[in-house]
Amino acid sequence: MLSYSLYMLTAVAVLLMTCHTPCKCSGIPGLSGRGGLKGQPRLPSLIGSPKGPPGRDGLPWLRGLFYSLDSNLHNVLVNLQLRLSRLEGVLALNGKIKEAGEKIFASNGKEVDFESALESCEEAGGTLATPTNEEENKAILDIVKQYNRYAYLGIREGEISGQFSYIKGMALNYTKWHQYEPNGKGTEKCVEMYTDGSWNDKKCNLYRLTICEF
Template sequence: MLSYSSYLLTAVAALLATCHALPKCPGIPGLPDVPGQDGLKGQPHLPGLIEPSGSLMGSAGRDGLPGPQGLPDSLDTELHNVLVNLKHRLSRLEGVLALNGKIKEVGEKILASNGKKVDFASALESCEEAGGTLATPMNEEENKAVLSIVKQYNQYAYLGIKEGGTSGQFKYINGTPLNYTKWHQYEPNGKGTEKCVEMYTDGSWNDKKCNLYRLTICEF
């Protein structure tokens, strides 16, 4: 799973690549043979191929005419510098958040908590609105990472696990069977009445009702 900076950089890069190819991209002046913001009229053929550098090759278009040229080198360099600067700033921000214990990286996942205690449905909704889901440990390393946030706030936390249609059978939010568990001794014992799962401050799990207030920890 990508980090915050990777997500944003990928989106920005995709947007910039699209702007190179589209005839009218907001904020970029009209190019030779391509109608742009300044209203220069373009040829009716398709644009050429995009080289790795981001400039357009003079590949033949639909009507056989050469494709349009790419952005000037100076503009390509400027866009590259913007991306480098953005990556640097996001990296620094991520480092500050990690230093303050607001986020925790483990493998390909990033864990984060807003410190709020809500019921299971509200916790899941807030995580999904942020582009993630409830923290779901799938191995011992991930369980310890979630535990570090639980200990920081000294609050039990809901996990992204729920009881399925069969009593005592728990699954991930997406419906797949668990491949790792950390049940507390004699748990789960709710017998169909406790359909959610919380993490204790020792890292073990307990089945619990879904309407109680527990710490929200999301994973991305």
């Protein structure tokens, strides 16, 4: 079964790909086309035996089929793990990804508005970079410095002016506001990171660097 770290690296690879044509992975069930790379991986669902004893659902051949697939898929996953480990090394060496705890941060180098940045990250299987502690903030800052561009964070202002939360609605447990920020008073709903790692509330229609987390 694909581990969480392997899944994250696969998503990072998709984000950094410059080719936008569907990938052809006919040799790996569940990974053909772009759909198999969004959200939770489809591959693990093919491994193992179906629920219930053989023949209970009138399809006794299913158990044997799943067991035969398991051996082939194991070999595929071993090779995939090796290639992803090499990919991780290359990306880390070139400064394309940064790790902090269990998170991996990566950028495609594109500057777009907030909604477009969020959509790009979600299509790759992640979300906008959202620092929840100093270590994660520093990892994101390393990418911001690399491109020397401000970047949107996965934080937005709620219905109450001055009250910011994570994209999924949870309250912030860590902040790094620049001095006298936030000061938009309801007119600046999004949050950007400066090149010194501090935060500023900003309008969501401006172009900022896309940084995703996985």
